[in-house]
Amino acid sequence: MKPAWVERFGDEVSTEETHGGLAVGVPPELWVEAVTFARDELACGFFDWLTGVDELEMGFAVVAHLYSLERRHHLLVRTRVPREDPRLPTVTGVYRGAGWHERETFEMFGVVFEGHPNLIPLLLPDGFEGRPLRKDFVLAARVAKPWPGAKEPGESGHGAPSRRRVRPPGVPDDWGPHA
Amino acid sequence: MDLPPPGIGPLSRLAPKPIKFVLNWGRRYSLWVFNFGLACCAIEFIATSMSRHDFIRLGVIPFAPGPRQADLMVVSGTVSDKMAPAVRRLYEQMPEPKYVISFGACSNCGGPYWDSYCVTKGVDQIIPVDVYVPGCPPRPEALLHGIVHLQEKIAAESLGDRYTGTGEPVAPPPPPRPLSATVLRRPIQPPPEAEPLSTEAATPLVLDAAPGASTQPMPPAGDAPQASPNAATQPVPGTDASGRSTTRGDHDPSIIPGLVDDEDDDQIGRSSS
Numbered sequence: 001m002k003p004a005w006v007e008r009f010g011d012e013v014s015t016e017e018t019h020g021g022l023a024v025g026v027p028p029e030l031w032v033e034a035v036t037f038a039r040d041e042l043a044c045g046f047f048d049w050l051t052g053v054d055e056l057e058m059g060f061a062v063v064a065h066l067y068s069l070e071r072r073h074h075l076l077v078r079t080r081v082p083r084e085d086p087r088l089p090t091v092t093g094v095y096r097g098a099g100w101h102e103r104e105t106f107e108m109f110g111v112v113f114e115g116h117p118n119l120i121p122l123l124l125p126d127g128f129e130g131r132p133l134r135k136d137f138v139l140a141a142r143v144a145k146p147w148p149g150a151k152e153p154g155e156s157g158h159g160a161p162s163r164r165r166v167r168p169p170g171v172p173d174d175w176g177p178h179a
Numbered sequence: 180m181d182l183p184p185p186g187i188g189p190l191s192r193l194a195p196k197p198i199k200f201v202l203n204w205g206r207r208y209s210l211w212v213f214n215f216g217l218a219c220c221a222i223e224f225i226a227t228s229m230s231r232h233d234f235i236r237l238g239v240i241p242f243a244p245g246p247r248q249a250d251l252m253v254v255s256g257t258v259s260d261k262m263a264p265a266v267r268r269l270y271e272q273m274p275e276p277k278y279v280i281s282f283g284a285c286s287n288c289g290g291p292y293w294d295s296y297c298v299t300k301g302v303d304q305i306i307p308v309d310v311y312v313p314g315c316p317p318r319p320e321a322l323l324h325g326i327v328h329l330q331e332k333i334a335a336e337s338l339g340d341r342y343t344g345t346g347e348p349v350a351p352p353p354p355p356r357p358l359s360a361t362v363l364r365r366p367i368q369p370p371p372e373a374e375p376l377s378t379e380a381a382t383p384l385v386l387d388a389a390p391g392a393s394t395q396p397m398p399p400a401g402d403a404p405q406a407s408p409n410a411a412t413q414p415v416p417g418t419d420a421s422g423r424s425t426t427r428g429d430h431d432p433s434i435i436p437g438l439v440d441d442e443d444d445d446q447i448g449r450s451s452s
């Protein structure tokens with residue numbers, strides 16, 4: 001598959017063999033074009049999933065996994081959008097089934113899929129604020145609630161006074177009752 | 180919508196104690212259960228309802244067509260904030276008096292997902308819970324133990340008390356049993372009138388009892404019945420590692436725990452030292 005990508009897109013794309021198949025990195029402008037190419041020319045008729053990855057200062061990666069039922073090859077198409085303004089054209093015009101995946105990526109990472117017919121939260125409860133799968137999302141439950149699991153043997157149910165209370169990972173210093 | 184608070188009629192409130200006792204007794208042993216299965220724990224609930232553990236023997240009936248026909252709701256699994264309104268709504272659809280068992284760490288307190296952004300930290304934040312069953316997932320025996328506890332609670336309760344706080348308890352709560360839940364793991368028992376197993380255990384008992392009866396099961400072909408029938412029903416094969424015979428002629432045929440606690444049950448799953 002790699003020659004087909006190079007022949008079509010030249011050095012605009014980067015390819016990498018992963019253990020799950022070929023991974024192709026494309027710039028965001030070519031996103032829809034690349035996915036269409038994979039569907040039409042590489043026979044990837046099965047859209048498996050689409051999701052995001054928070055890569056901190058490098059932005060958000062958006063990854064789609066495609067599969068060809070005829071030729072039995074896997075394909076990962078990925079792109080990266082900037083953190084400040086994460087926007088990407090939708091691929092619902094290429095794969096209809098991408099709709100819910102893009103809605104989920106939108107609510108979890110805040111990536112806006114332009115042209116999506118119904119870009120509203122899918123899984124989160126009404127009124128939820130924040131983008132919970134971003135790495136800077138603070139898990140407020142860690143602040144509000146002590147770990148409910150079993151204690152060490154001999155420890156009382158109300159924390160160990162002998163040990164210094166450590167802040168849960170990822171919680172800012174000025175949060176919570178023990179700040 | 181504002182519904183009137185649940186209450187009880189004068190007949191039930193003024194009924195003499197023996198009647199209340201009988202009513203409680205009836206309620207206790209016909210708990211139509213509604214399984215709110217939300218995650219992995221639901222599998223253990225299903226296992227508890229199937230033939231090996233079989234909570235119908237305790238009077239828990241898993242065939243309620245919906246919450247409107249159920250007395251007991253078992254919340255088994257991870258309650259998410261998105262699901263919580265549905266749990267609450269279906270609880271409210273249940274007729275009074277209704278009971279809730281929270282099954283598993285997730286519905287007790289959030290479990291492994293206690294710090295998640297979307298998991299309710301315990302179903303008791305939205306509905307009242309009568310019995311908590313800990314574990315991730317709890318074994319079916321633990322649910323049986325929880326059910327027995329709930330039944331003891333029902334036997335001791337007074338409905339007037341439940342709704343108005345003015346009733347008097349029907350009976351003092353039974354003293355805690357000095358038994359562990361493993362007594363519920365008692366293996367399937369042969370019928371008590373069977374011949375005590377002799378050294379000739381190779382022959383199936385029923386063949387000895389009534390040769391030639393018309394309801395005779397076919398004797399298994401070949402050498403199949405070499406093992407004693409009792410050993411075939413042992414759930415934990417490792418029990419025999421101590422070399423003790425598993426045949427017990429004086430077993431307790433009762434399935435309700437609390438009558439006899441013999442050594443065998445508590446040995447299961449422990450080191451033999």
Ligand code: SF4
Nearest residue numbers: 219220284285315316
């Ligand atoms: S308590 Fe454990 S087994 Fe039960 S639903 Fe939660 S994660 Fe699954």
